Amino acid sequence: MGNSYIGILVDGLVYSGIKRGYSYYERVAFYEEAGKRFDLMPCFFRLGDVSPDSEWIQALVKETNGRYKLRTIPIPSVIHNRGLFFTKQAKVKLLNLQNAGFTIFNSWNRYSKMTVHEILIQNEELRPHLPETKRASIENLKEMMEKHTELIIKPNSGSLGGGVMMVERTDNEVWTVNHNQNKEFFSSELPGILRKRAANRYYLIQQRIPLAKYQGSPFDLRVSVQKNGSGEWQVTGIVGKVAKLGSYVTNVAKGGTCNSLRELVDGSPGLDYDNVYKNIEDFSIKAVKELVIQFPSLADVGLDIGITEDGFPMFIECNGRDLRITFGKAKMLDVWKATYTTPISYARYLIDLKTEQE
Ligand SMILES: Nc1ncnc2c1ncn2[C@@H]1O[C@H](COP(=O)(O)OP(=O)(O)OP(=O)(O)O)[C@@H](O)[C@H]1O
Ligand SMILES: [Mg+2]
Structure with missing residues (x-):
């Protein structure tokens, strides 16, 4: 045992917030409390603070006066990733750190919804819990409209609920498409907005769960x-x-x-x-x-x-x-x-x- 650092890898926004005493969606006090309980000192840094050839890093560490200050410390052997990274370069940097023996948990944390679906569907026990999901295409939309009375069309990754459409059958011939606050009725001809979404390969068409x-x-x-x-x-x-x-x-x-x-x-x-x-x-x-x-x-x-x-x-x-x-x-x-x-x-x-x- 013994007191050691636990690295918390954060985004630039959270990082600058910690310096100013405001950490946006993260609760620094909760990390500190947990750290006390497990004899670990939380230190906060960004991926950009890691340099490839150094075993040292400048990280924000709490001083006795309660303020966070930059301190040069050895790179913590265990790092909890709370940042979101998008580039290939970031992915490589994280991998290099792992290859050098540092443990980063949740290191890569962006997964496409389709990838996750394809993994889970392999497991027979999980299958009944998965709504039918297809990549967006006009052909797949037509097929899904034959099978289901309610559909969700949503981006394959990251939207915070934006760009999510609902398509539902109101009676045998008539459907509606709901998008934001708008509702449009249609029968055989697909409305423009639906046609556009259904043809966008960055979207998914999914059976709507009741x-x-x-x-x-x-x-x-x-x-x-x-x-x-x-x-x-x-x-x-x-x-x-x-x-x-x-x-x-x-x-x-x-x-x-x-x-x-x-x-x-x-x-x-x-x-x-x-x-x-x-x-x-x-x-x-x-x-x-x-x-x-x-x-x-x-x-x-x-x-x-x-x-x-x-x-x-x-x-x-x-x-x-x-x-x-x-x-x-x-x-x-x-x-x-x-x-x-x-x-x-x-x-x-x-x-x-x-x-x-x-
Ligand atoms: N198949 C579905 N059946 C019923 N409701 C759904 C379905 N898919 C999505 N929704 C509704 O839309 C919301 C947003 O969808 P989802 O959580 O998949 O994406 P997101 O939150 O926009 O994505 P991200 O978290 O990547 O930003 C869900 O919380 C749920 O309320
Ligand atoms: Mg969600």
Whole structure:
């Protein structure tokens, strides 16, 4: 044991915020609290602060006066990635660090929705929990319209609920396409906006899950799935996201509100809390165990999972860097903190493992 650093790799925005005492979506105090518990000192830096030939780094470390100051320290042997990187160059840099013996967990955290779907669909037990998903094309749209009465068309990666369209059959001949606040009816001829989206290869066409509703609005869940202090996967918490009235997307960025799962389940007479929780937990753990085979550094994800009216979990997406704020918005302080503490406990586990092997 002994006090050592845990590296927290952050984006430029969060980094400059920490210097000024405001860290945007990250809760620095939660890292500090977790650090105290596991005898680890959090230090914050950006990928740009790592230079290829040096084992030293300048990182923000808390001084006794409570302020964060730059200190030159050895690169921490275990690094928790909380940044999002887009370039090939960043990917190479992360790989080089790993090859040099540094453990970076959640190192690469951007996965296309189609890639994730293709991995999960291989597993027979997971298959019933996956909505049918196809790459966008006019041909696939027509095929999906024959099979399903409700469809979602969404970007293959990163949208925060933007650009998500819903297509639904209102009666035998008539369909509607919902986009933002607009609704357009059509029958045989596809409206221009739908034709354009369906022909865009950066989009997916997906069977719409008939999401359970809370006070008339569909909801889904954010499930924090993390590796813990024993190196095992656990569900740290589940929180509900309820769509704004009249909307079909639950994203907070699109006016969704956050409620505890308990509140949502209590509002649905047919659902039993323990049962729903257990089913989501089982599914989530199986899903991450499948994903980690392909992405070995995976240790902390936020799954979006819908439930049907009878509580059956259906997979929506896997967020590789969960901002965790949904737990804060639902006022679930203990769980929110736990989403920070658990990765730090995992870091402690990794550091101890490394020390044993030395
Ligand atoms: N197949 C589906 N059935 C029902 N609702 C869906 C489906 N796909 C998406 N949604 C709704 O749209 C929301 C946004 O979709 P999703 O979570 O897949 O992407 P996103 O949040 O926009 O992407 P990212 O997290 O990469 O920014 C979901 O939270 C859910 O409310
Ligand atoms: Mg989402």
